Amino acid sequence: MLKFYKSYFFTSLFLVLSIGIKAQIKGSEHNPYQLEATPSTIIWGNYWSENKPALTVKSGDFVKVHTLITSNPERLEAAGVAPDLVEKELREVQTVKDRGPGGHILTGPIYVENAEPGDVLEIKIKSIDLAIPYGYNAIGQSGFLSDEIFDRKMMIIPLDSKRMIGHFADEIEIPLRPFFGSMGVAPPKKAGKWNSAPPWIHGGNLDNKELVAGSSLFIPVFVKGALFEIGDGHAAQGNGEVDITAIETSLKGELQFIVHKKKNLEWPMAETKTHIITMGCDRDLTAATRIAVRQMLKYLEREKGMTEADAYMLCSVAVDVNITELVDGNVGVHAMLPKSIFVK
Secondary structure (H helix, E strand, O other): OHHHHHHHHHHHHHHHHHHHHHHHOOOEOOEOEEEOOOOOOEEEOEEOOOOOOOEEEOOOOEEEEEEOOOOOHHHHHHOOOOHHHOOHHHHHHHHOOOEOOOOOEEEEEEEEOOOOOOOEEEEEEEEEEEOOOEEEEEOOOOOOOOOOOOOOOEEEEEEEOOOOEEEEEOOEEEEOOOEEEEEEOOOOHHHOOEEOOOOEOOEEOOOOOOOOOOOEEEEEOOOOOOOEEEEEEEOOOOOEOOOOOOOEOOEEEEEEEEEEOOOOOOOOEEEOOOEEEEEEEEOOHHHHHHHHHHHHHHHHHHHHOOOHHHHHHHHHHHOEEEEEEOOOOOEEEEEEEEHHHOOO
8 A cells, every 4th residue: 555655646746747747848839939029029011031030839729919000199199198107118119210011010020940931830819808998990991882982081990808898989899800901921032021000822911801819820930930910910800901090909829830841831821619611812803812722712612622523512512712801902801611501
């Protein structure tokens, strides 16, 4: 009996120590990396193969990130935000002089070890939380109807994190589904410094409102380390994002990075709890739609063993083809395949 207790004691001690060690490992689920938004950890307005990493992680690591609202303190205050509600981080990053060609404040880049061209980077979105109690919507000069509607109104929208609604007006409440509008890697080197506004094969400003907590985004890798950046937080958005903004806000989230070696992927795609999503971007809406549908056909052929004709028919009877956004230079389309139709 004494031997049993000794054995039990040392086994229990070993388990306790093991759990403690796991909890202390940097980048683990219990001890994720922290990447705040500071002048030295943000990129202003571009995805580029020459941007210097703000953080280096391994495949499997977890990172908590802070992203900043796409605006500036002066504009927010002029629209009615109290000065003490403007994040100090947003004030601090105004010192960054290297900006453009786009306007998004992106946290990163995150260099992922062992990620190389030809691989796929999976970003598991573990959680997303509101960082501030407000957001804004503003009619931009590049909105879908900018040649018809000339008012450049900006509205501050209070956010209720308990009820998860945005107070648009006295009789209008918007359900909140926060997501990061921009998640991407460095594009191919030949693309140069890519404007943060148009989404493309590297991801970037996808503005896909399905990419909420619990979903995964898959992006082709084009340069060593991938150089992942994230930002453009949205509390809620309608498909199309027609006036060029959603409910723009600051967010905090936890991500896990997983490298899939030598996977054949041409465009970003995603998986949610309920759907497989393929995407396409182009200046022309028809071309973007063709890319999204073609990518879905390839997924069904590759993963489900279907013929092209059968996959095409399945898309016609079961896949929803949605306009992601109609602004930002490149418009976006996403095709949504419900996972529930596969009974085995």
